[in-house]
Amino acid sequence: MIFKVFQAGEMETLFGLLSVNRIVGPVEKGRDVDGKPLYDFDVVYDFKDLKLDYGQTIHSAKNYFLPYRENLCTFTFDNGDWQKEVDFGADRAHVFFGLHSCDINALNKLDKVLMGNIYPNPFYGAKRSNMFIVGYSCTPTPSCFCHSMGTDSVLHGFDLFLTRMGDEYFAEVQSARAYHILERMETREPTHEDHLHFRKTTSKKRSLFTCEVDTSDLTKILDMEFESEVWEKWGDKCLSCGTCANVCPTCYCYGVEEEVNMDFSHARKVKQLYSCNLVDFAEVAGGHNFRPESSTRLKYRYYHKHRGFVEAYEESLCVGCGRCGNACLADITVPEVIASVREGEK
Amino acid sequence: MKVNCNIDIKHLTRVEGHGSIQIRIEDGKVRKANWEVVETPRFFEAMLVGKHYENAPYICGRICGICSIGHTLASIRAIENGFEFTPSEQTGKLRILLKHMETLQSHILHLYFLAAPDFLGVGSVLPLVDTHPEVVQAALRLKLLANDMCDEVGGRRLHPTRTVVGGFTMLPDKYQLKNFQQRLKDSLADLTASADLFATFVIPVFQRETEFVSLKGEGDYPFIGGRLVSTDGVIKEEHEYRAMSNEYMADWSTSKLSRLSRKSLAVGALARLNNNFNGLGPPAREISEKLGLTPVNHNPFMNNVAQLVECVQVVMQSIEIIDTLLDTPWQEPKQRLEVKEGIGVGAVEVPRGILYHCLEFDKEGRIKKADCVIPTSQNHANIHHDIEDLAEWCVEQGKNDKEIELIAEMLVRAYDPCISCSVH
């Protein structure tokens, strides 16, 4: 990998260079009751609006590559016959400015399912192939546990990754596109001191985590505790609202619905991201529901993320961003659920 | 030939709510001429008792599906007055803008969908879709613009979601406002065409001396808050609304009724215009004069024309308001306010006339007593007496029963009554 260093002040230049494209980045969406800022990803027009030192956004950036709602196809009817038209829903490239390593890792995980060998999904692919990603190093928030999930650093899947070191940025350059853009800015080659500084910075970051998840033997423990009563405890709290899946950067499951225009000339097939916590997620013909209780649905969410995905890809489908726990009104958080399952009901 | 007729219209169509007309004329003698309000009461004033004040705008908006914005704003104003809170200038502007758009959408709905079919000799707007497509399209365009703007400013065209005590939950998008301003400017062409269309309508030359009650504006037209005036010279402050509305009951109506200096009074677009003609901007004034409407006009059918004039007025004013909003940076959408024990009145000119909400609170801000005086209820007595006179007038004119039926219906529709609202 190629490394560069540039002055903090050059950041705006970088933004300027990229701003001929549409830039998506963290912005402030409001303040909570205690006056703390609330962040989310949105289109950024002005460098001043870009809040690079955001702790965590409420939602992930997935709406830009895995929209909550998406047209899968359009039918045009004519004389008893019909034509089907498919549009992958991408018409331009986006710059993602300021993604943390957890979110880039989330993309890498999604790539495995959605761009893997079996039926790669072009709707995702079309957007994914048009992302220019400027990663940005973070400071852990109290609910981050990415280090437990092995996603606190990211090795690929971005164009440029920036780490703040004092008055300067340490840049990991991973694509030719990024390299060419950096060429138009004032940068310098990193020195040995810079390398040491970089390592010190990252190890300091590691020491700041306050939240932990023990993942050792988790797949087996989940199997052993399948009948555990702790699930019911969490199930009692769960609102079956799907919030956790919606804010999650890796939840991708969906439902499909078709609708006909009022004049019967067209119809659409619409995909909507769904959540395994919703009551009818596993209902089948005849009304049989494979997971009628909220506890079984919640359990399934953990199963999918921390067992099934691990089995298939040797990594978990959770990047430890902490969003689902933050957003869950019932305060159901991954670290607490997993800890309680590990301990068993006492 | 002597006029004879027996008209019994149960649940008059193309008006909001349920009312009936009965006219019996025997040998040229009017035996009976009635306006009857049969709407079921819903008891909003009782519902509110014991509720926290933040419920009032939300619940009261549900009094009426057409002027829900007006009701919401009246409740908010009553609460803010009760707590002695003055909203920010920005909030004031946005509220007027929102109310203007409600006025526009409501007037257009009335003029085109409810009133125009009579003048064009059809039963509803539906046949006009084929015979007068351009008229229908213009009406839909204007209504859509007004409704879209209500969505942008108030969150929802019907039962608004952003309007709360203290201000707004959210501000409109400036970029959108700019677009809307352009659409407003473009809409003037449709309004001019509407004026030309209405100029071709034959408006009955019926008159009856009436006392017209409205707010008196000091700048904006029509308005939120201010002094209450009548064409008979009565002037009152907002909190003295009871002295202006004097509600009473009669056995022919489930709605309360009003009177002031005479046996009945009228509110609405015509009343506003009669009291505030000088407040009209030049384009609105011009159209008003062109259509033969100058104060004080006592022909209730002219209320249709007054509504059209107001459409022009609110569009012009909205364009101006947007200019000032675009020129100033956004302030906080909402201010905090102190809950106080007390009583507050909010008077707002809504499409059908002046609307009063009065709320009394305990020290926790729970509602102890509520009173809402609706424009249509203030008009009912006047409609009733108009029908009486109209029957006589029809006898004089030698109209046949078909004609009498139509003209009586048209008269009631001219008031654009909101009956379910009046029997809230």
Next chain:
Amino acid sequence: MENKLQFVDLATSHGKKNSHPGIEHFEYSYKAEITNLYPLTKTEKLYQIQIVDPRERKDFTFQPGQFVMLELPGIGEAPFSISSSPIRHGDLELCIRRVGKMTNFLDRVKRGTKVGISGPFGTHFPVEEMVDNDILLIAGGLGIVPLRSPIMSVLENRSRYGRVDIIYGAREPLELLFTYQYGMWKQFDINLDIIVDKADDKWTGPVGLITEILQKRIDNGTPNDFRKKTNAIVCGPPVMFKFVCEMLIKAGLPMEKMFVSLERRMHCGRGKCCRCNIGSTYTCIEGPVFDYWSVLNLKEAI
């Protein structure tokens, strides 16, 4: 503008290096025509569906047990097992029960209607690997539908298989599917046993549970043959699975020789929507046909 990122159009990049082969086919459906349809019972109809384009029709191949997604444009899309012989390629038969949004509308369409077909998806019954062996096909209710394809396949290659048994149970005689084919099956030296829960006036066959017939079959066979030579294919409602499979295990049938077809909700058939997951296994990709060992390892499978 040199900083402008170049747009990569996936829809046209097909065939180029790095692009996934057939990625644009994700939403592709073959246009197919309902060439014929007729009711089998009050709630089920057989649909004969032919892919319109002759080339596509010829290229469409499937294995018994696989399913297709059938799309009624604007109405819905749902998975259905292919119920016809694999040698017929894109000339399919689907037997469909009227249960909901899409199937109710499908019930109203006429011959000649154009529908969309995608697939085939999923795993299949390994009939090839069962050559020289006995086959025991056990179906309950609608479960006969996915079994019809392996049955056809076996019929067409009758000499390559040993003893073939079909045990089929339904709630009542009127619900029996494919009645017109029983004679033919028998002619092909297949032992067909049918049992109903509740008889009507005309019914002369046995009444009771499928397991009773199965028990007889097990008792009549030589235990050794049963353990070594028999393959079982089971399909039916979840409760049936449990009883039947447990009985087969008791009789000594190895789990990896028992195959079941599971049903789950599906919205894509392509391992993307997650709706069909059992535990965390995709029924659409790793199933719907599983051997019983896998089923035991799936939490909440039956």
Next chain:
Amino acid sequence: MKTERTFLGVPIVKPKVGFFDLSSCEGCQLQMLNNEASLLDFLSLVEIVNFREGMKEKSDDYDIAFVEGSVTRADEEERLKIIRRNAGVVVALGSCACFGGVNQLKNRFNDLEWVKRQVYGDFPIETQEAKPISAFVKVDLEIYGCPIKKEEVEKIVTKLVLGQEITHPNYPVCMECKANENVCLFDLGEPCLGPVTRAGCDSWCPSNRMGCWGCRGPAPAANLKQLEKIAEQKNISKERLLDRLECFGGFGEAAREMRTKVEGGR
């Protein structure tokens, strides 16, 4: 009924529809006229034969009756029964018709005489407890919302005309709210019924930063117990939660239970 068109070869009849109003603000009917952009398409889908608020002609020959409002007087009960007799399909339009809507707020006093006196003094006036139309006649389909959402109605009516089964979302408003990437009202210190209210409105209120008032009634798996706990934890009084739960009548028994609790605690 004449056959006018087909869909996928299936003949589709243009149904005759009527709109009827009982005690209500008539806003839901107006929402139909508020469909400016798609009104003409809507008219091509159905034939409106009875719509008092919009047209003079009326006919009792209709296939689908959309009934707005709740029943609060004996004559409405009668009208409703006649409508039921005439119509093949009766649709409850809006929260008043589905649950009693805001009208049922007067029921909570359990004292109609007091209610009457409060508004009309001693003047005699007729009224009864506000009830949803399903309390009197069989209802084939409910369209929730105060007001109804036109996009949803259009979708539902299209399905109705096509003869398709109609299902409502089984998840709560939160699902849509998160998909709209809103800031959660609880984070802003406001109460919201989104976690327990049936979705379908596309989180209309929360998207405008107004907490949900539950106008669409409970979602099938509504976890009210947990909602109470959440409110408590966020310092939102039971009264405020109750104000919302009982506003539209959808939460019925649960709201009544909570009122007993709240009043007991006072």
